[in-house]
Structure formats: structure tokens, C-alpha cells
Amino acid sequence: MINELLYYDAWLSGLKPRSHRLAVQDVALSRRKQGFNSPWEYHLGCQYKYQYKIMPFVVTENCIKCKYKDCVEVCPVDCFHEGPNFLVIDPDECIDCTLCEPECPAKAIYPEDDVPAGQESFIALNAELTKIWPVITVRGEPPADAADWDGVANKLPLLER
Ligand code: SF4
Ligand code: F3S
Numbered sequence: 001m002i003n004e005l006l007y008y009d010a011w012l013s014g015l016k017p018r019s020h021r022l023a024v025q026d027v028a029l030s031r032r033k034q035g036f037n038s039p040w041e042y043h044l045g046c047q048y049k050y051q052y053k054i055m056p057f058v059v060t061e062n063c064i065k066c067k068y069k070d071c072v073e074v075c076p077v078d079c080f081h082e083g084p085n086f087l088v089i090d091p092d093e094c095i096d097c098t099l100c101e102p103e104c105p106a107k108a109i110y111p112e113d114d115v116p117a118g119q120e121s122f123i124a125l126n127a128e129l130t131k132i133w134p135v136i137t138v139r140g141e142p143p144a145d146a147a148d149w150d151g152v153a154n155k156l157p158l159l160e161r
Pocket of ligand 2: 059063064066067068071072086104107108109
């Protein structure tokens, strides 16, 4: 059974039909609401059987000092945590729904396997700061000078914890 699931996972990795992906995310969402957390979800209710690896999204460097927060309210599972000048995504809560990525005006959000070269450390940083910072669910106002910092390179030293 597991082999069969893995086979379909491999087969689907290049295809990931949107309808299947949404079905699995729907299951993941309802299971999160029941308090069950797993990086793997299984989709058995259609013609294909496969397991789907939840791929967390990651907030990267350009969010620092921009913190537009457009991303916050679209998240169905309240993954975002807020620090003084940066937001992070809880990798254990993210269900890979992709909704936040296009919302970010600073283009700072990426799937974990697509984080830009040189920013891989933000994967661990999101996981680390999630444990320290509170959840944010309401958008609020961005910093007044957010646009001035959008696209500025090497902002990591400016991160406030
Ligand atoms: Fe939330 Fe973005 Fe993850 Fe979707 S992809 S669950 S919006 S953090
Ligand atoms: Fe940051 Fe973009 Fe959200 S700048 S706060 S990840 S909308």
C-alpha cells in the first residue's frame, strides 16, 4: 500500500493536478482543525491513490522592514507570526495552499523548495522565530517607510527579534 502511494506521489510530483492538490489541502485543513498535524496527507477518494508531502511556505529577506502584511488574512490556518519588523510562517501549520504567495507586494514568500539561492537560512529562521513570536491574524498597517525598503539588498542584519 505504501509503495503504491509512493509510486503515485512520484508520478504526480511533476503533475500535481490542481483538483487533487486542493482535495488533499482540504483534508489537511480539516485535520488541522481537529488538532492532528502531519507533514503527509493521503488522498484515497478518487481514481488515484497517492500521498502528498505538505510543502511549507517561507517568508524571506525582502519582508524585513517592509512587512506589508497583505499575506496575513488569506491564510486559512493562521500560520503567520509577527516580530518587530518581519513576519514568519509556521512550517508545522502551513498546509501549502499557496494563497499567501501572490498576496505579498514584496514577493517575499516562496515554497520551501523554491527559496532563492542565498536565502536558504530563512527556512530555519521561520521555524525558529515561529516559536517566539505571536500569531498575527489581522492585517493592520504596514510601516510608513515600507516602500523605501522594498528591494533593498542584505536586510538580514536589520532583523529585530
Ligand atoms: Fe498559510 Fe501561505 Fe501556508 Fe497557505 S501557503 S497555509 S496561506 S502560510
Ligand atoms: Fe512580509 Fe509580504 Fe507578508 S512583506 S508581511 S510577507 S505581505
